Structures are given as structure tokens and as C-alpha cells.
Amino acid sequence: MNILLVYPENPDTFWSFKHALRFTNKKSSIPPLGLITVSALLPKNWNKKLIDLNVNKLRHDDLTWADYVFISGMYVQTDSANRIIDECRKYNVKIVGGGPLFTQNYNHYLHIDHLVLNEAEVTLPMFINDIESGKKPQKIYRSDEYADMTQTPTPDFSLLSLKDYVAMNIQVARGCPFACDFCEITSLLGHKVRMKDTYQVIAELDALYQQNWRGIVSIVDDNFIGNKKQIKYDLLPAMIEWMKEHKYPFTFNTQTSIDLADDDEMMTMMIEAGFFSAFIGIETPDEQGLKDCNKIQNRNRDLLQSVKKIQMAGFQVTGGFIVGFDSDSPTVFERQIDFIQQSGIVSALVGMLNAPKNTKLYDRLEAENRILSDATGNTTDLTINFIPKMDMDELMEGYKSIIHSIYSSRPYYKRARMFLLNHQQHHKRQKKFELSLISGFIKSVIVVGIIKRGRREYWKFIAWTLFRRPDLFVNAATLTVFGYHYRTIFKIRK
Numbered sequence: 001m002n003i004l005l006v007y008p009e010n011p012d013t014f015w016s017f018k019h020a021l022r023f024t025n026k027k028s029s030i031p032p033l034g035l036i037t038v039s040a041l042l043p044k045n046w047n048k049k050l051i052d053l054n055v056n057k058l059r060h061d062d063l064t065w066a067d068y069v070f071i072s073g074m075y076v077q078t079d080s081a082n083r084i085i086d087e088c089r090k091y092n093v094k095i096v097g098g099g100p101l102f103t104q105n106y107n108h109y110l111h112i113d114h115l116v117l118n119e120a121e122v123t124l125p126m127f128i129n130d131i132e133s134g135k136k137p138q139k140i141y142r143s144d145e146y147a148d149m150t151q152t153p154t155p156d157f158s159l160l161s162l163k164d165y166v167a168m169n170i171q172v173a174r175g176c177p178f179a180c181d182f183c184e185i186t187s188l189l190g191h192k193v194r195m196k197d198t199y200q201v202i203a204e205l206d207a208l209y210q211q212n213w214r215g216i217v218s219i220v221d222d223n224f225i226g227n228k229k230q231i232k233y234d235l236l237p238a239m240i241e242w243m244k245e246h247k248y249p250f251t252f253n254t255q256t257s258i259d260l261a262d263d264d265e266m267m268t269m270m271i272e273a274g275f276f277s278a279f280i281g282i283e284t285p286d287e288q289g290l291k292d293c294n295k296i297q298n299r300n301r302d303l304l305q306s307v308k309k310i311q312m313a314g315f316q317v318t319g320g321f322i323v324g325f326d327s328d329s330p331t332v333f334e335r336q337i338d339f340i341q342q343s344g345i346v347s348a349l350v351g352m353l354n355a356p357k358n359t360k361l362y363d364r365l366e367a368e369n370r371i372l373s374d375a376t377g378n379t380t381d382l383t384i385n386f387i388p389k390m391d392m393d394e395l396m397e398g399y400k401s402i403i404h405s406i407y408s409s410r411p412y413y414k415r416a417r418m419f420l421l422n423h424q425q426h427h428k429r430q431k432k433f434e435l436s437l438i439s440g441f442i443k444s445v446i447v448v449g450i451i452k453r454g455r456r457e458y459w460k461f462i463a464w465t466l467f468r469r470p471d472l473f474v475n476a477a478t479l480t481v482f483g484y485h486y487r488t489i490f491k492i493r494k
Contacts, residue, residue, distance in 0.1 A: 003039075003046055004049050004050075004051065004068070004069045005070045005159070006053070006058060006070065006071050007032035007050070007054070008053055008080035008084060012380070013378050013379065014349045014380055019485040019489070020481045023440045023443045023481045024166065025163075025439070027165070028166070029165065030167050030168070031169065032052055036160065037171075039155075041121065041124050042124075042128065043132070055164045063091045068096050068113075070098065071085070071102075072098050072102075074100050077101065081097075085112055094113045094114070095114070096113065096114045096127070097112050097116070098124070103118055104356070105374075113137075115139065115141065117140065118145075119147040122147050123143050124141075127141050146174075146175075149174060149196045154207050155207075157213075160211075167215065167253075168208050168216070169220050170201065172196055172219055172221050172224065172235065173224075173227060174222075175190045175191060175192050175193045176223045176226055177191055177193060178223070178296065180294055181359060181360035182293055182356070182359055184357070184358050187359060195230055198235050201238075202239075202242055214249045214250070216251055216252075218252070219252055219253070223257050225257065232265070232269065243274050250274055251275075251276050252270075254275065254279070255278065255279040256278045258282065260310055267313040275315065276425075277315060278315050278317055279319075281319075281320040283295055284328075285336065286328065286335065288327040289325040289327050289332070307319070307345065311419070311422060314424050316475075317345050318347040319340070319343070319345040320349050322352070323353065323395065323398065324353030330398065332398070336350065341406070346415050346482070348415075351380070353388075354377075354383070354385050355386050357375075370386045372384075372385050372387060382400075407483065407490060407492050409483070409487075413461040416461060416483070420468070420472050421469065444480055447484065448481070448484050454487070461476065
């Protein structure tokens with residue numbers, strides 16, 4: 001069998017970093033981990049080729065080579081996935097769809113050949129068995145069973161052109177112990193946190209190391225500390241030892257819940273293992289809003305102090321924020337701005353609330369006849385898929401005021417200075433000269449410091465860094481590029 005694995009293009013969002021990538025020699029931030037894991041699940045004697053549309057174009061020759069085209073993606077990639085499907089049908093290539101996009105919306109894709117839904121470790125073997133035994137493959141393969149992560153193979157990193165990516169990625173666990181009502185993770189992957197064995201994670205680090213990867217590794221778990229006991233007493237000690245033995249070739253970023261702040265020892269161990277950044281869903285400083293969305297891990301705590309504690313431990317915190325809860329009043333916009341500025345969270349990703357399918361929020365709003373459309377999955381496209389309690393125009397204008405207030409050059413660089421002033425870079429990393437860093441900085445000087453508006457604040461920030469935190473100059477230069485990306489997305493001109 002010739003299997004072509006195709007990953008759809010990411011639209012222009014917070015997470016695509018498309019405008020930041022122009023300052024690097026990279027084409028995409030991270031590779032399609034799901035598809036290279038699927039590749040490892042396929043029979044060894046099947047031929048596999050990967051096309052990541054964020055890196056390469058899909059050619060006619062690729063399609064004519066393939067017996068099957070496997071497509072996987074997220075809801076935000078719907079438009080690109082639909083174009084891939086149209087192209088495959090034009091050349092009469094059989095299509096297999098899987099992953100979150102098709103699992104959540106399989107009824108929209110009954111025109112493609114086969115749907116392998118839910119977790120591939122469970123349903124893909126059913127499809128393979130039918131092919132190998134000469135049976136006619138079914139239209140839909142589904143299962144309510146959750147995958148045993150201890151049986152998940154090491155992803156097929158050999159399919160990747162590593163030089164095209166800013167970071168590599170691995171997955172340690174699936175599932176989340178919490179139940180935020182706007183989040184579809186638990187409906188897809190369950191409440192129980194299912195983890196790989198520590199030796200599997202170490203094997204994946206070995207595989208990346210042997211592929212000569214050096215740099216950032218994103219651990220893409222929805223909550224890395226979901227199983228604190230196993231992380232703290234088994235995985236982290238092994239990662240610390242591995243990093244020492246290999247002279248610290250990687251740095252790690254991940255997603256965690258805010259209760260990371262409650263465990264000083266775990267934060268220290270994560271920093272020692274090479275973690276430098278954590279995305280945390282803060283959502284709102286309003287206690288009623290947190291109650292309404294069942295964000296229990298954020299309630300009854302000083303959120304600002306928790307963020308500060310994580311930062312002081314050595315992490316760069318990226319925060320997720322939401323407006324549009326039923327309990328939100330017009331004062332919420334200024335409260336969000338104040339919280340973000342006081343926290344020193346440089347990358348504050350603010351979106352309007354949307355209700356994805358298969359969430360408690362969607363079910364409640366559907367019962368109240370408030371659903372307007374499917375959610376796009378894009379938190380930056382200025383859409384909301386339900387009728388909010390607040391006047392829609394007021395909500396939209398309030399959201400725009402937050403974006404303008406936190407990503408205009410002056411407030412953005414103010415937060416960046418606050419972060420750099422307090423940041424203690426504890427983690428070790430291999431020191432090596434990288435020409436790409438110099439070329440990237442030169443590009444940022446030309447684009448951000450000379451051509452674009454906001455250049456006065458840019459130069460003030462660069463000068464401040466050279467005098468106050470020269471040891472963090474690379475961090476500072478990176479933050480200027482991120483700021484450019486955020487301002488470009490929202491067309492902020494100053």
C-alpha cells in the first residue's frame with residue numbers, strides 16, 4: 001500500500017505564528033504529531049509519505065502515487081481540509097479521514113470513502129485488518145473505548161523535514177481531570193488521564209535526539225500535570241537524568257492548569273528538566289464567570305499571585321482569556337486589561353467565548369435556542385456562534401478594546417519589560433552559535449524597528465534590554481517578533 005498522509009494548512013491565528021515565522025528560516029511552528037503517530041501504527045511494509053501543507057504543496061504526482069490519502073486535522077483547519085478532499089476526488093483517490101475534525105463532525109463528511117474516528121490506536125487496526133484480509137473496508141469505524149497509551153508507538157519522526165519546524169512535539173498523556181463546560185477535550189478524550197509509560201517518553205526523546213533535533217520540544221498534553229503523582233515521582237526524575245546525560249539538548253514547553261502554582265517542588269523539577277514555558281487557561285478574573293463555566297481549578301484563589309509565583313519559578317506564562325460569559329458585564333473588558341497588564345503575561349491570547357459541539361456549553365445553549373452556527377475554532381476571527389446575554393455589538397467592541405489595549409506597542413512592551421525584569425532563567429541548555437538568530441534579529445530590526453509603526457517603542461525596549469537584562473536579549477528579540485505577529489493578526493497599527 002502507498003499511503004499519503006496529508007495535514008491541512010493552518011489559518012492565520014494566534015497559534016499559527018505565520019507572521020513570526022517570516023523572521024526565521026522555518027516554515028511551521030510544530031509538525032502534525034497525530035499523522036506521524038498514525039504512520040507508526042500502519043504495517044511496516046506499507047509505503048508512507050507525509051505532506052504538511054504548512055510546509056509543502058500537494059502535487060498531482062503525490063495523489064497519483066497514493067492508494068489512500070489519510071487526512072487528519074482540527075476544526076480550525078476545515079477550509080483547507082475541504083480543499084484537500086476536493087483535490088483527491090478530482091483524481092479519484094480514496095480518502096480516509098480521522099482525528100478531531102472528522103470525529104466531531106463526521107456527518108459532514110459522509111461523501112468521503114472512509115472515516116476512522118475516535119483514537120487511532122483503537123479504530124485504525126480495524127480498518128487495517130479489513131484491508132489486509134481482503135474485506136471491503138467499512139464506511140465508518142468508531143469506538144467508545146479509550147486507547148491504552150502504553151501501547152502507543154513512537155511517532156515516525158523520520159517522515160519529517162526537521163529543518164522546516166521551529167519545534168518538535170510529543171504527547172505524554174490524554175484526558176483531563178477537569179470539566180470546563182466550553183472545552184471539548186473531555187468529550188473526545190475523557191476525564192481519566194491516560195499516560196504513556198516513562199520509558200516510552202524517554203524513547204521518544206531518544207528518537208528525536210538520534211534524528212539530530214536540538215531545540216524546543218512541545219509537550220502537547222491538554223494538561224501536563226493531570227496525573228501529578230506519576231509526573232512528579234516517575235517521569236520528571238527520568239527526564240532530568242536524561243537531560244543531564246545528553247547535555248541538555250532540548251527545552252520544553254507545555255500546557256498546565258493554574259494549580260501548578262501550588263506545588264513548589266514540581267515547578268522546581270520541571271525547570272530542572274528543561275521546561276521554560278507553560279500555557280495556562282486563566283479565562284477571566286471574574287469569580288462568577290469561573291463558576292458559570294465550571295473552571296473549578298481557578299476558583300477561590302488569587303489568580304494574579306498564582307501567575308506571579310509560576311513566573312518567579314522560571315516559567316514564561318502564556319495565558320488564555322475569554323470574554324462573552326453570560327455573567328459578564330461591560331466592566332469585564334477593563335478588568336481583563338488590568339489583569340493582563342498587572343500579570344506581565346506577554347502572550348495573552350484573548351478570544352470571545354464560542355460553544356464547540358459535544359460540550360456542556362453547546363448542549364445548554366442549544367436547549368435555550370441560542371446556537372447560531374458551528375464554532376470555527378479560530379479565536380481571532382471576531383465571530384461568536386451563539387446569542388450572548390450581552391448586546392452583541394457591545395461585546396464585539398469590548399473585545400476589540402482589549403486587543404487594542406494589550407497589543408498596541410506601548411502596553412505590549414511594558415509587559416515584556418515587566419516579564420524580563422522578574423524572569424530568572426534557571427534551566428540549562430546547550431550553548432551554540434546560531435547564524436539564524438542573527439539573521440532573524442536583522443530582519444526584525446528592518447521590519448519592526450524601521451518599516452512598521454511602533455518602531456519608537458521597539459527601540460526603547462531594545463535599549464532597555466541591553467542596559468537592564470542583556471543576558472535575556474534573545475528572549476527580548478523573540479518577544480518583539482511575537483508582538484509583531486499579534487499586531488499583524490489584528491491589524492493594530494501602533
